[in-house]
Structure formats: structure tokens, C-alpha cells
Amino acid sequence: MVDEAVVxxxxxxxxPFSVVEDVGFRELxxxxxxxxxxxxxxxxxxxxxxxYQEAKEKAREQVQKAVAVSLTSDMWTSINMDAxxxxxxxxxxxxxxxxxxxxxxxxFPKAHTAENLxxxxxxxxxxxxxxxxxxxxxxxxxxxxxxxxxxxxxxxxICIAHTINLIVRKSFDDVxxxxxxRQKCRRLVTLFRxxxxxKERLVQVQEQMxxxxxxxxxEVDTRWNSTFLMLQRLYELREPVGAALASLxxxxxxxxxxEYDSVNNTLSVLAPFHQATVEVSAEKRVxxxxxxxxxxxxxxxxxxxxHTMNASTIARQLGDNLVRxxxxxxxxxxxxGGLTMPTLLDPRFKKLxxxxxxxxxxxxxxxxxxxxxxxxxxxxxxxxxxxxxxxVAQSGGNSELWxxxxxxxxxxxxxxxxxxxxxxEVDRYLAEMNxxxxxxxx
Numbered sequence: 407m408v409d410e411a412v413v414x415x416x417x418x419x420x421x422p423f424s425v426v427e428d429v430g431f432r433e434l435x436x437x438x439x440x441x442x443x444x445x446x447x448x449x450x451x452x453x454x455x456x457x458y459q460e461a462k463e464k465a466r467e468q469v470q471k472a473v474a475v476s477l478t479s480d481m482w483t484s485i486n487m488d489a490x491x492x493x494x495x496x497x498x499x500x501x502x503x504x505x506x507x508x509x510x511x512x513x514f515p516k517a518h519t520a521e522n523l524x525x526x527x528x529x530x531x532x533x534x535x536x537x538x539x540x541x542x543x544x545x546x547x548x549x550x551x552x553x554x555x556x557x558x559x560x561x562x563x564i565c566i567a568h569t570i571n572l573i574v575r576k577s578f579d580d581v582x583x584x585x586x587x588r589q590k591c592r593r594l595v596t597l598f599r600x601x602x603x604x605k606e607r608l609v610q611v612q613e614q615m616x617x618x619x620x621x622x623x624x625e626v627d628t629r630w631n632s633t634f635l636m637l638q639r640l641y642e643l644r645e646p647v648g649a650a651l652a653s654l655x656x657x658x659x660x661x662x663x664x665e666y667d668s669v670n671n672t673l674s675v676l677a678p679f680h681q682a683t684v685e686v687s688a689e690k691r692v693x694x695x696x697x698x699x700x701x702x703x704x705x706x707x708x709x710x711x712x713h714t715m716n717a718s719t720i721a722r723q724l725g726d727n728l729v730r731x732x733x734x735x736x737x738x739x740x741x742x743g744g745l746t747m748p749t750l751l752d753p754r755f756k757k758l759x760x761x762x763x764x765x766x767x768x769x770x771x772x773x774x775x776x777x778x779x780x781x782x783x784x785x786x787x788x789x790x791x792x793x794x795x796x797x798v799a800q801s802g803g804n805s806e807l808w809x810x811x812x813x814x815x816x817x818x819x820x821x822x823x824x825x826x827x828x829x830x831e832v833d834r835y836l837a838e839m840n841x842x843x844x845x846x847x848x
Contacts, residue, residue: 408435408442413453423447423454465507470535472497476542477509478565479527479551481518489514491526495536502848509534520553527558542694542744547572561744566697567686569735574630574679577727584720587668588633590661591640594647595622597658604654611646634673634680641669671721675728678707695752695847697745698736699759705732740765747773753841770832778828 415421425431426444435444445453469475475497483489491514495507509530516522531537542561545551546568555562578584598604599622612619623639626632640647644666651660661669682700686693708728715722739745740762746769749759760766841847 408439409445409453412445412450413457416450416454417457423450426450466534468499468505469495469497469507471500472505472536472539474541475536475539476544477527477540478544480546480565481514481523481551489518491523493527493530495534498848504848518550520550520557523550523554524557527554563694563742563744566693566700567683570679570683570686571628571630573728573731573735574676577724577731578630578633580727581720581723584672584724587665587720588637590665591637591669592625593658594651594661595624595636595640597656598622598647598650599624601654604650604656607650607653608643608646611650612643615646615649617646631680631683634676637669638673641666641673668720671715671719672724675708675711675715675721675725678704679728694745695748695755695759698739698749698761699755701732701736701739702759702761705729705736705761708732736761737765740769743772747776750836752847753838754843754845754847756836756840758840770836774825774828774832777832778824781824781827 412426416423416425424447426447432444435442475495478494478496480492481489482492490511492511493509495509497505499505510533512526512530514522514526527543528537531540540558540560542563543555543558544563544565545555547564552562578588598608605621608622609619620639620643622643623632623635625636640661644661648660651658682704686696686700708725712722712725712729715725740760746760746765749755750757750769750773752759757766757770760769
């Protein structure tokens with residue numbers, strides 16, 4: 407019992423195995439139970455490994471019950487500059503609950519070629535017994551990942567969080583003066599993060615002003631929202647920063663009032679993108695159906711903000727770039743069957759999720775065709791005696807003579823009935839009231 411509790415603590419808190427050798431921990435355990443003997447580091451490692459194998463097998467059985475799965479995949483680098491391939495599996499279980507299982511975070515010392523990446527994915531798929539169940543693979547838009555998915559011959563979807571990051575980054579680069587302002591902010595923030603004197607002085611000034619002390623936030627190049635958080639924190643602390651900077655010996659100059667205004671307006675433009683990034687990154691429900699409506703709402707929010715901004719400001723230029731890039735992406739997204747079908751089938755969005763009326767109608771027609779195919783498949787799987795009852799009556803003893811025409815009539819009538827049933831079914835579904843956006847679509 408106690409052994410199991412120690413193992414669970416190691417796993418949940420990511421504690422090192424050496425914790426069982428720490429004097430303070432051993433004294434604590436002795437106080438709790440003088441008769442309990444702590445396992446050695448080696449024994450503890452073996453116990454954790456057994457726990458891992460049991461959990462993995464349980465997860466494997468659950469994954470294999472799924473009819474279809476989708477995968478998300480990404481490459482990342484540790485602080486020791488070691489490369490890893492992380493693959494996560496998503497599926498809906500028997501109780502219509504969305505489930506997620508981490509298939510693996512594998513050390514990837516090989517070159518990041520499409521061939522090696524494809525081999526890594528295949529290895530994990532076969533290990534988990536889902537090679538023929540994978541319907542979609544979500545990755546970033548890197549060329550090697552794109553080529554990898556083509557080799558795997560599965561449907562490909564670009565991660566919406568990466569898409570948003572790309573839109574904002576490129577829009578930043580196209581605004582004259584914005585990156586210069588950003589670099590000036592970064593130099594200022596770096597000072598208060600790397601200099602002990604500056605850091606302590608900022609805390610003192612905040613306390614003297616009767617404010618809760620906060621630290622500066624530095625941006626990370628690969629995540630645009632970290633730039634948003636850096637600018638937001640700097641703007642919030644502009645008064646303490648100015649006061650602290652005045653008492654420090656440094657060549658770094660503070661931002662002017664006009665520059666702080668530009669930062670504030672830029673934050674206003676970027677706020678909807680930050681909200682969208684946080685939402686899709688923390689999504690615990692189905693997300694593919696949300697991509698098109700989300701981009702539509704971003705376009706709407708930024709367009710509205712543009713009406714109140716001077717055309718010559720940095721923020722207005724940024725907003726114009728964001729709107730243009732959003733419009734370009736929305737056109738392609740509303741043509742992607744892997745996104746339009748989920749959007750229509752999500753009772754929260756249906757047709758309301760689309761921006762383009764033509765694309766919306768094309769998606770509805772595609773849904774009706776898909777529905778007709780499902781009905782045909784179900785009809786073809788019906789017992790023979792049930793199919794016989796649907797045939798038109800043959801005339802007298804001339805059934806052999808008229809068989810070709812009778813079969814054509816039966817086929818034509820069946821086809822017309824299937825299409826009509828599909829149209830009725832889809833129209834009935836689309837006419838129903840949408841459920842609340844906060845409800846679970848499953």
C-alpha cells in the first residue's frame with residue numbers, strides 16, 4: 407500500500423528516483439510508519455516501469471476499441487538540444503466521450519527528413535495497433551511534415567494554433583516600425599529579467615506604489631502569444647518601469663508616451679488572436695469543427711476594431727495585414743472537406759459557421775451526397791429478402807423477357823429515393839435550432 411503511494415508520488419510529481427535516498431524524506435517516512443522500509447532507487451525504478459507498462463496496456467486496449475482515430479504530431483527540442491517526436495491519439499469512445507492518449511515522445515536523433523518522420527509515425531501506429539484506423543494527421547505546416555503525411559497517405563490538417571502564429575508573425579513583419587518597437591520593448595524587458603539590481607528595484611517601486619509585485623515576461627520566438635504577454639505586462643507596469651529605470655545606471659531608454667500608445671493599440675488589435683490561441687491550445691472538446699467559425703469571428707472582431715483607428719497608426723497597419731491574411735486563409739479553409747463537414751455536423755455551428763455563402767452551399771451539397779452514400783451502403787447491406795420486397799412487381803410470365811427494363815426501373819427508383827431521403831434528412835437537421843456554443847456537441 408505504501409509502496410504504491412510512493413510510486414504514485416514519483417509519477418504525479420515527477421520526482422527523481424533518488425528521493426528515496428534523501429535524508430529528510432526517509433525521516434518523514436519513518437515518522438509516518440517506523441516499520442516501513444523504503445525501496446532502493448533501483449527497486450523503485452522497476453516498480454515505476456511496471457506501473458507504466460500496466461497503464462500503457464490499458465490505454466492500448468482502449469485505443470484499439472476505437473473505430474477511427476486522428477493523430478497530432480510535433481517535433482520539439484529539449485533544453486539539452488535533443489530532438490523528440492511527440493504523437494498523440496484522439497478518438498471517441500463507446501460512451502461518445504472524446505479521449506486523448508499520448509502514444510509516445512520518442513528521442514529522434516535521426517535527420518528530420520520526411521522518410522524518417524514517416525517511419526517514426528508508422529512504428530508508433532503499429533505498436534498501438536491503429537495503422538488502418540488513422541483518418542487524419544494534424545501537424546504544423548513545415549515542408550518535411552507535409553511530405554511525411556503524403557508518404558503515410560492519410561488526410562492532413564494544419565494545426566490552427568500554428569496557422570494563427572504564422573498569420574500574426576507575418577503581419578508583424580509587414581508593418582514598418584513595429585518590429586523596431588518590439589525590439590525596444592524586448593531590450594527593456596531583458597534588463598529587468600537579467601539584472602538583479604534592476605529586478606529588485608522594480609519590485610521595490612511596485613511595493614512603494616502599493617501594488618502587487620509582478621515580474622516582466624520575455625517573449626519566445628516560436629510563440630507569438632508570448633510577444634502579446636510581454637507587451638501586455640510591460641504596458642501594465644509602465645509607471646513602475648519608468649520610475650525604476652530613472653534610478654538605474656543604464657543606456658537603455660524608456661518608451662515614450664507615443665510608443666506606449668502604440669503598444670496599447672497593438673494589444674487591442676491582437677487581443678482576439680490571443681484569446682483564440684488560448685482557446686484552441688486548451689481545447690478538451692472536438693476542435694476541427696471550430697476552425698472555420700473561429701477564423702470567421704477573428705475576421706469580424708479585427709474588422710470592427712479597424713473602424714475606430716487612424717489609418718496612419720502602427721496598430722491600424724497591423725490590423726489591415728491581419729484582415730488580409732485571415733481572408734486568404736478563410737478561402738482555403740472553407741473549401742477543405744476535412745473542416746467543412748465537421749462544421750456543418752457540429753450542432754453549435756452548422757451553416758452559421760461559414761463566411762462565404764457559396765462555400766456554405768457547396769458544403770451542404772457535399773453533406774447531402776455523403777448522407778446518400780451512407781443510405782446506399784446501408785441498403786446494400788440489408789438482407790436479400792428485404793431487398794426483394796422493394797422491387798416492382800414483375801408482369802406475368804414475361805419476367806425473363808422484361809428483366810433488363812425492370813432492373814433499370816428498380817435501380818432508377820431506388821436511386822431517386824436515396825437522394826430524396828438524404829436531402830430530407832440533411833434539411834431537417836439544418837432546420838433544427840443550434841445548441842449553445844458552451845454545450846458538448848457529442
